[in-house]
Amino acid sequence: MENGIISSLKSILPILGELIQEDVSTCITDREKCIAVFINDKVPVAFKEGDKVPKDNPLFIAMEKNRVFSAVVPKEAYGIDFKAIAYPIRDSNGKVIGAVGLGKSLDKQARIENSAKNLFTSLGQTNGAIEEIAGGSQKLSNVINGILSAANDTNEKINETDSIITSIQSIASQSNLLALNAAIEASRAGDAGKGFSVVAQEMRKLSQNSSESSKKVMSSLIEMKKSIDAIVNQVNEANAVAENHAAATEEMNATIDEITTISKTLVDETKNL
Template sequence: MKKEEIINAFLKVVPVLKDMLLDDIAVSVADTTKVLYYRAGDTLDIKVNVGDKLSPGEPLYEAIKDGKTYSSTISKEFYGVPFKGVSYPIKDSDGNVIGGVGIGKSLSNEIKVEEASENLFASLEETSASIEEISAGSEKLLNVITNILEITKQAKKQIEESNQIIAMITNLASKSNLLGLNASIEAARSGEYGKGFSVVANEIRKLAQLSNQSSEKVSQSLSETNKYIRNIFKVISDAQSISEGQAASTQEMTATLEEITASAQTLTEISKTK
C-alpha cells in the first residue's frame, strides 16, 4: 500500500475508536511533520489542532522519529485531567515510518476507584476497631452484671436473716403478751401478796432483753443490707457508664458505615459509566 493509502486507512479507523472503546479518550493522527486529525475526549483535551507542527520532545514526534512505541502517564496539572498516553509509529510495508497515532486515555475514573477503595479500606479498619471496642465493652459489661448478681445474692441473704430475726421478735412479743396476761390474772387472784406475779414479771423482763438484743441484730442486719444496696447502685452506675461508652462507639461505627456506603455508591456509579 502506498503511504497515502495507509494514512487514509488510519484516518478512517481512528475517528470511531472512541465510540468503539466506550471510553474517555483523545486521539490524533499525524504524518511525519504535522497533525492530520484530532478528536478530544469527553473530559480530556490536550489542545491539539489539525495542522499543528510536531515538535521535538512531544511523545508523538519522538515515536515517529525513533520508530518506537512510547507510553507515559501525565498528571492532571498539565491538562486538568490525568491520563495515560500512547504514541504509536505508522510504518509502510517496507518498515519506513510514515506517520503516527497518539491516544490519550483519561485516568479520572481509575483514580476515583483507587481513592474510593482506599477510603473503603480505611473505613473498614475503623469499623473493625470499633467492633473490637464494643466487644471489649460487652465483656466488661458481662463482668459487671455478674458482680451485680453476686451482690444481689448477698443482699437477699441478709434480707432473709432480717426476716428470721423479725419473726423471732414477733414470737417474743406474742409470748410477752401471754405472760403479761397471766401476770394480770395471777395478780388478781393473789392481790398484793401474790408471789407468782414476781416470777412472771422477771420472765417478762428477760423477754424484753431478748427483744432488745433481737432489735440490735435487726439493726445490724439492715445496715449490712443497706451497704450491699449501695454497692449495687455503684455497680449499676459503672454499667451505665460502660453502656454510654458503647453507645458512643456505636455512633462512631454508624458514621463509618455511612462512609462505606458513600464509597460503595461512588464505585457503583463509576462502574455504570464503564
C-alpha cells in the same frame, strides 16, 4: 501511497470515543509530523495536522522505543489532566513508519478517586464512632454485671437474715412459753412467788415484743427481697439488650471494615486507570 493501517485508523479514530464511551482525542503521525487529528472538546489537545512531533512527546518516544508508551500530561500543559497513550505503526516489514496517539481525559477518574477517598475517610470516622459505641456497650455490660452481682449478694444476705429471724421467733416463742409456766408456778407459790411472778410477766412481755418485732422485720425483708428480685429481672433484661447491642455493633464494625477495604481498593484501582 498511504499505508493500509493508517487508512484504517483514519476511518476508526473519529468514532472511537463513541465506541468506548470515553472522552478521547486521537491523532496519527508519520515519523516526523502529525498527519491526522481528531479532537474531542473535553480533551483540547493543541496538536494539528502538519505539526512536528516533539522529542519529549509520547508519540516520538513510542516510535523511538518501538513499543507502546503512556504518560500523564498535567493540566499545566493543555489546561486539563489527561493520559496520553502512543503506539508505533509498523509496515509489513516491521519498520516503524509512524504512531497513533490517544489522549484520555482523567476528569472522570479524578471524580471517582475523590469520591472514593471521601468515602474512605467517612468510613474511617464511622468506624471510630462505632468502636466508641462498642466500648460504651462493654462498659455498660460490666456495670450491669456488677449490679447483678451486688443484688445476688444482697439476696444471699437477706436469706441469712431470714434464718436468724426465724431463730429469734423460735426463741421468743419458747421464752413466752417459759414465762407462762413460770407465772403459773408463781401463782401456786402464793405470796412467796409474787416477786418471781413480776419477773415472769416482764419476760413474757419481752418475748411477745421480740416476736412482734421479728415478724415486722421478716415482713420488711420479704418486701425488700421482692424489690431486689424485680431489680434483678429488669437488670437481666437490660443486660440482654446490652449484649445484643454489643453484638450488633461488632457485626456493623465488621461490615464497615469490609466496606473500608473495598473503598481503599477502589482508591488504588482508580490510580491505575
